[in-house]
Amino acid sequence: MNKTIENKVALVTGANRGIGKAIAIRLAKEGALVAVHYGHDSSAAEAVVSEIKANGGSAFTIEAELDTLNGVHLLYESLDIALKERTGSINFDILVNNAGICPRAGTSFEETTEEIFDQVFAVNVKAPFFLIQQALPRLRDGGRIINISSVVTRIAFPDNVAAYCLTKGAINTLSLVLAAKLGSRNITVNSLAPGVTDTDINASWLHRPDSQSFVKSVTALGRVGEPEDIADVAAFLASPDGRWVTGQYLEASGGFRLFAWHKG
Template sequence: MKRLEGKTALVTGASRGIGRGIALRLAAEGANVVVHYGTRIDDANETVAAIEAIGGTAFPVGAELNSLEGVDRLLKILDEELIRRTGNNTFDILVNNAGIGTSSSFEETSEEELDRLFAVNVKAPFFLVQKSLERLRDGGRIINISSGVTRIAFPHIMAYNLTKGALNTFTLHLAKLLGPRGITVNSVMPGIVDTDVNKPWLHAPEGRKFAEEMSALGRVGEPSDIADIVAFAASPDGRWVTGQMLDATGGSHL
């Protein structure tokens, strides 16, 4: 039997990149995967098709997570789809992966941009968990996708770094709050990963060299590197790990 057979997982931002890798990995372990997307419906459908191609089950749910209304929309659609497909609206695993970045320096960051970053990267996960407490089954899993910049000084994207630090604090307190229900809560902190977002600079020779030299392992991360760690945290094997910040940077800047 697969480790996540009979489980339902909601992965936000699963239409591409790390989110797609996580969705595929959880599906390979037997989970029924809810593929959340913001606006990229075609990419989300590609993720669902890829899951079905390996014998898994999945369906897409679209909602932009830049406001409380977006969180409510996501949960409304999720409730309808889960009840239609399974007879109830409960699930077992929540992966808060959806997020946005910035290229603005500390000096250039505006109030509007800071608010937007916190709305998507912090406010949305906060209220998604808060509003999902009755939906999330006892013994479930919450995995927040944070970033290695919470332990490495990268001041040129400071606003983004602050949001991921907040997510780590959220993880710690949630683990204590939900522990009595047997729900584990952990952060996974990726380093540089070869995704579409990073492709413009990472596929240039100097960018690749910079990224490879950061890691103690001498290479750039792949979505599957992060997905495997998430799968562990989501599985019964991760039952005794909670409130942790799991470094997934390949030993960057040791």
């Protein structure tokens, strides 16, 4: 099997679970050396690395909390050391900004506190902004930046996640700005937007039978998304086949909420 990104190096944030885990595994399958970032739960991150290695891939873990700018600096300090040991260089090729949080602020927009608002923006917007800024001297020309967005930027979701929705809109705008800026270096920048996906962050509500039925009824392809559905699209964007795609909002939702009515 041809490996589309063999000899490339990828950093995937929040790669110890969910969509980030699936992307890390998929990029490693395509031949990349993958830095599996996590903020906590080292055992989960090590399990991802073990799975990658068991399937013939290469990966290692990087720990850093991304709720402060200092965390971004610590991430790159650790990454520089790890890459220097493994490749002789601090340069890499692919950055996937996947790490994010979605706190449910009580039951309404009115109950969203300043603390919650600031926290979600720190992790979901400030961290990707400075991760990319600090990546630019390290990212090779012809590289890829993939920012994980969400279908919430196209559809009105419940108001208790309003702050989260705003952060994903900001990510889409950031992708546009950077795609224009980095085109001269042949670096592509895109927003990849999952729909409703079966991950830990959605488990509290999605695993109810009524929720499953509802999501299927408003999805053109008739099922709930899996992390691998998103990972396959990320692999395309990271590959040579994605070379002419930049500055785009690419939704991978199975056709979520395309209907003006419920199918079920």
